[in-house]
Every structure is written in structure tokens, then in C-alpha cells.
Amino acid sequence: MNQSVILHTEDLHRRFGGVLATNAVNIEFRENRLKSIIGPNGAGKTTLINVITGRLPASSGAILFKGRNITDQPAHRLTALGICRTFQITSIFMGLTVFENVRISKQMKRGGSFRIFSKKASLKKVNGETWEILERLDLKEKAHVLSSNLAHGDQRLLEVAMALASEPKILFLDEPTAGMSPAETEHIAQLIKGLSEKISVALVEHDMDVVMAISDEISVLHQGGIIAEGPPEEIQKNQMVKEAYLGGG
Ligand SMILES: Nc1ncnc2c1ncn2[C@@H]1O[C@H](COP(=O)(O)OP(=O)(O)O)[C@@H](O)[C@H]1O
Ligand SMILES: [Mg+2]
Known part of the structure; x- marks a missing residue:
């Protein structure tokens, strides 16, 4: 092929x-x-x-x-x-959970405007897409862990998850x-x-x-x-x- x-x-x-x-x-x-x-x-x-x-x-x-x-x-x-790339760990917001970090990347992709999320439906969609990405990267179980508490390997995975959220x-x-x-x-x-x-x-x-x-x-x-x-x-x-x-x- x-x-x-x-x-x-x-x-x-x-x-x-x-x-x-x-x-x-x-x-x-x-x-x-x-x-x-x-x-x-x-x-x-x-x-x-x-x-x-x-x-x-x-x-x-x-x-x-x-x-x-x-x-x-x-x-x-x-x-x-x-066309996306991962960055070093510095791109992670350490004070936020795994889920929140990925969701922010998703929200940026959806126009960078947080205003549109006043609509319940679109927030639901973004949440769903965030779960999908966490699933793909085996991070679901750690969704609510504070990013600063992740093991190094999981922080690197989170970077990949955040890059995926921008739909490369x-x-x-x-x-x-x-x-x-x-x-x-x-x-x-x-x-x-x-x-x-x-x-x-x-x-x-x-x-x-x-x-x-x-x-x-x-x-x-x-x-x-x-x-x-x-x-x-x-x-x-x-x-x-x-x-x-x-x-x-
Ligand atoms: N910002 C920079 N300023 C000057 N030289 C650089 C810079 N970045 C990389 N180089 C030089 O370019 C070459 C390739 O580096 P790099 O792309 O980092 O290689 P690799 O990632 O394969 O280790 C090296 O000789 C490096 O010293
Ligand atoms: Mg290099």
C-alpha cells in the first residue's frame, strides 16, 4: 500500500x-x-x-x-x-490535573475563545474528546491527578496527550x-x-x-x-x- x-x-x-x-x-x-x-x-x-x-x-x-x-x-x-510537536514538560500547567491540561489544549483548538463554552453542549463535547485522548494514552486512571504529582514518564505522556488535543x-x-x-x-x-x-x-x-x-x-x-x-x-x-x-x- x-x-x-x-x-x-x-x-x-x-x-x-x-x-x-x-x-x-x-x-x-x-x-x-x-x-x-x-x-x-x-x-x-x-x-x-x-x-x-x-x-x-x-x-x-x-x-x-x-x-x-x-x-x-x-x-x-x-x-x-x-503540524504539531511536543514540547518539554514546561508546557504542562503543574497546578492543574491531567484532565484539565488536556481539556485546555482542546479548548485552544476550538477557537481559543472560552466564551463559546458558556454553551453546555460544547462543553460536553470537549469533555468527551478529552476523555477519548486520555483513553488513547492510558491516562484515564490518572485524569484527576495533579500534574505535578505524576511520575516523569506520565508527564511525558501528558505532553503527547496535549499535542494530540490540537488534532494533529x-x-x-x-x-x-x-x-x-x-x-x-x-x-x-x-x-x-x-x-x-x-x-x-x-x-x-x-x-x-x-x-x-x-x-x-x-x-x-x-x-x-x-x-x-x-x-x-x-x-x-x-x-x-x-x-x-x-x-x-
Ligand atoms: N541555536 C543554535 N545555535 C547555534 N548552533 C546550533 C543551535 N542549535 C543547534 N546548533 C548546532 O547544530 C548542530 C545540530 O544540532 P541539533 O539539531 O541539536 O542536533 P541533534 O538534535 O541531532 O543532537 C550542532 O552542531 C549544534 O551545535
Ligand atoms: Mg536533539
Whole structure:
């Protein structure tokens, strides 16, 4: 089955002074597919996500969403189009419960105006959608827990839940398992895999067991450029990839 491309880049570059953090990147993301972006530290993974999601301007090249040029659009426009990413834990309101955090993200999506929630019906709808997301991420039981009391792994899950509330078509996740225990990592990996049944997921992940287990496709970055792409079986065997990881620099 040839899933359609939802987002792709054309000859994308991002320079920091003399450093080409993104170097001539042509990358495609497909609907209902999980693509992992891997590569050694400093390879340019975070920069690529920042440029694609509008947090950093491109130096040159283009980003296209469903064939439409979206280069240099502000982040909030991209979010509205359905191009979303998770942020670090700082985006969580620690004084609110899990449910309240997700519901706020939902309310923002519904126009950012809280006035419309004077209508009982729409509040009911938002509450229902909030429960659905908590269900998808196994957070239902913790709905009424204060976010500051969550374990680290559950806080990271809550970030993903809040991103899902904005109804992404493509979701970028930058090292969602960072700092997690092996059991938490295994859990979130399966949930992330599940997300890709409905949307396109782009995952930056350093745990190679996770990457190999859940990715449909992998793109390998090295010094800002893509050096290999393919399904996990191929990437695992790729000599250039082994050298990029083992050879340093
Ligand atoms: N804001 C910045 N200013 C200057 N250099 C940066 C900045 N962000 C990243 N870099 C450089 O760009 C390169 C890629 O970094 P990054 O995208 O963070 O890599 P990764 O996420 O793969 O570890 C590195 O050489 C890094 O030092
Ligand atoms: Mg990074």
C-alpha cells in the first residue's frame, strides 16, 4: 500500500554561522506511518524538527504540506494546519490535573475563545474528546491527578496527550522517552505506534530497540544530511549507518 505523502521538504538548509545543521534535506512523511529520525548527537535532528514546525526559519529550501508551500509560516499557523510537536514538560500547567491540561489544549483548538463554552453542549463535547485522548494514552486512571504529582514518564505522556488535543495530522516527537525507565519506555513506544494508525508520526529517538521495533521507515541524519533511509531491517544492516554511529564526527 502506497500511503500518500502528507509533508515533505525540498533541499532544506539551516545554517548556524559556519555550521550546516540541516544540509540539503529531502525527507517525506506519509499518512498513517511512523518515521523515525535517528543519528548521532549533533546530527541535526532537533534542528530539522524546529525548522519543519516553524520554530526556526529555514536558510533555504522548502517545506510542503499536502503539496502546498508552507516554508516560513509562523508556528501557530502550522499548528492550525495540523503540524504539531511536543514540547518539554514546561508546557504542562503543574497546578492543574491531567484532565484539565488536556481539556485546555482542546479548548485552544476550538477557537481559543472560552466564551463559546458558556454553551453546555460544547462543553460536553470537549469533555468527551478529552476523555477519548486520555483513553488513547492510558491516562484515564490518572485524569484527576495533579500534574505535578505524576511520575516523569506520565508527564511525558501528558505532553503527547496535549499535542494530540490540537488534532494533529502529523506529530513530531523529539526524544519522548528521554529519562524514562525501561518499562515506561516500552509503554510509550507502544502508544506512539498506536498513534500512527490514525496520523503521521515523526519520531526522534535514541533508543535503537524502540526505533527498530516500531518504525515503518527510518531516516538517518549525519552532519545535517540524510545518509540513509529505509525500513528498520535495511537500516540495521547499513554499513554507512554503522560508521556514522561508531566513527564519531
Ligand atoms: N541555536 C543554535 N545555535 C547555534 N548552533 C546550533 C543551535 N542549535 C543547534 N546548533 C548546532 O547544530 C548542530 C545540530 O544540532 P541539533 O539539531 O541539536 O542536533 P541533534 O538534535 O541531532 O543532537 C550542532 O552542531 C549544534 O551545535
Ligand atoms: Mg536533539
